[in-house]
Amino acid sequence: xxxxxxxxxxxxxxxxxxxxxxxxxxxxxxxxxxxxxxxxxxxxxxxxxxxxxxxxxxxxxxxxxxxxxxxxxxxxxxxxxxxxxxxxxxxxxxxxxxxxxxxxxxxxxxxxxxxxxxxxxxxxxxxxxxxxxxxxxxxxxxxxxxxxxxxxxxxxxxxxxxxxxxxxxxxxxxxxxxxxxxxxxxxxxxxxxxxxxxxxxxxxxxxxxxxxxxxxxxxxxxxxxxxxxxxxxxxxxxxxxxxxxxxxxxxxxxxxxxxxxxxxxxxxxxxxxxxxxxxxxxxxxxxxxxxxxxxxxxxxxxxxxxxxxxxxxxxxxxxxxxxxxxxxxxxxxxxxxx
Numbered sequence: 001x002x003x004x005x006x007x008x009x010x011x012x013x014x015x016x017x018x019x020x021x022x023x024x025x026x027x028x029x030x031x032x033x034x035x036x037x038x039x040x041x042x043x044x045x046x047x048x049x050x051x052x053x054x055x056x057x058x059x060x061x062x063x064x065x066x067x068x069x070x071x072x073x074x075x076x077x078x079x080x081x082x083x084x085x086x087x088x089x090x091x092x093x094x095x096x097x098x099x100x101x102x103x104x105x106x107x108x109x110x111x112x113x114x115x116x117x118x119x120x121x122x123x124x125x126x127x128x129x130x131x132x133x134x135x136x137x138x139x140x141x142x143x144x145x146x147x148x149x150x151x152x153x154x155x156x157x158x159x160x161x162x163x164x165x166x167x168x169x170x171x172x173x174x175x176x177x178x179x180x181x182x183x184x185x186x187x188x189x190x191x192x193x194x195x196x197x198x199x200x201x202x203x204x205x206x207x208x209x210x211x212x213x214x215x216x217x218x219x220x221x222x223x224x225x226x227x228x229x230x231x232x233x234x235x236x237x238x239x240x241x242x243x244x245x246x247x248x249x250x251x252x253x254x255x256x257x258x259x260x261x262x263x264x265x266x267x268x269x270x271x272x273x274x275x276x277x278x279x280x281x282x283x284x285x286x287x288x289x290x291x292x293x294x295x296x297x298x299x300x301x302x303x304x305x306x307x308x309x310x311x312x313x314x315x316x317x318x319x320x321x322x323x324x325x326x327x328x329x330x331x332x333x334x335x336x337x338x
Contacts, residue, residue: 005100006054010036013095025187027163035088038075042067056096061109064089068113083115123296125266130247130254131156137243143209148239150206151223151231154181155240155261157199159268159286161185162233162261171218175204185287193285237261269297 014033018024024032043049049058071077071085093107126134135152139145155165164183172182179195195203207213212220221230231239237260244259256263265286272282283294 004052004055006056006059007052009096009099010092012099013092017095023187027186031084032088032091035085036092038071038085039067039089042070046070056103056106059106059110061113064110064113079116079118083118086113086115089113123266124256124258124263125270126263127254127267128271130251131264131267133251133254134243134247137246146202146206146209147223148243150203151236151239152243152264153199153202154195155236156264156268157196158183158193159265159272161265161287162236164287165223165236165261166221166231166233168222169219170207170212170222173203173222175200175207183287186289189287191284191287233261240264266297269294273297 014029018029018032040051040054043054044051047063068082068086071082072079077085090111090113093110096103097107097111135149135156138149138152140149151165154160154168155162158165158181160183164185167184168181173195174180179197179200180192181195182190182192184190211217212222220228223231223236225231225235240261241259244255248255269282269286272285273279279291279294282297283291286294288294
């Protein structure tokens with residue numbers, strides 16, 4: 001066995017296989033790259049195996065399992081992040097299965113390592129009242145406030161992922177009726193969804209503020225910082241939390257302790273569901289690949305569950321109205337019971 005076979009296959013995997021044959025998104029590739037960066041550091045610092053000396057002969061299931069334990073115990077990774085790192089390792093060893101069948105036993109043993117079950121976390125979402133209050137907070141007498149209102153309105157109205165909002169260019173939004181926006185989601189898949197007139201009016205003001213209809217700016221990011229650079233996910237989260245903290249002062253009961261941009265996406269989905277929109281349309285609106293993912297909103301909403309059970313349950317018991325005598329007997333029984 002070659003002493004540096006691991007390094008050669010890893011190089012080919014990232015330089016030739018992933019870019020040209022998988023269709024992975026940029027974020028997925030970065031996540032996989034980070035996984036192997038961390039794994040190589042673990043081998044170097046903990047196992048005392050230098051990256052150039054790492055080979056398949058020195059690898060086994062136990063080594064990978066101990067790496068996963070190290071991620072949780074020493075690096076304080078969450079179970080979901082631990083599972084993401086394992087998914088990257090699984091993908092690589094599935095590639096090795098095909099490219100180097102002589103390592104089939106090693107690959108099978110690592111691929112058979114199971115993901116951990118993540119604890120079920122209650123889905124947080126904001127009420128319509130909370131959304132309305134949040135959107136009243138930016139100071140629209142100032143240019144920055146008008147930008148922030150545009151960001152918050154578009155995040156909620158489109159139900160977009162925070163990265164999708166960050167990636168929007170000026171040319172992605174259609175101002176004229178029927179107003180739409182083009183979002184680029186996971187796996188570089190695009191979808192075009194409608195934008196409500198109120199949101200369009202807010203965005204129009206913002207666009208005029210910054211002269212974004214100039215033909216030379218059509219490929220520029222729609223939302224940017226003072227340096228003209230597109231806002232990052234962290235930047236968008238900062239803007240949201242700035243107003244959430246203000247909102248909590250007077251209305252603490254309307255907002256959960258932790259608020260992230262994704263809560264606006266959850267909120268939009270819940271509000272569409274509560275309004276009676278079919279799950280299939282919500283799936284397409286959110287850009288989910290499967291309606292199974294969208295069903296989590298129905299499962300997380302007790303009111304939706306109650307209505308579904310009422311509609312699905314056969315009507316067995318008759319509608320009986322209490323007579324005056326029944327009411328009197330019931331009242332007497334209650335008095336005796338008390």
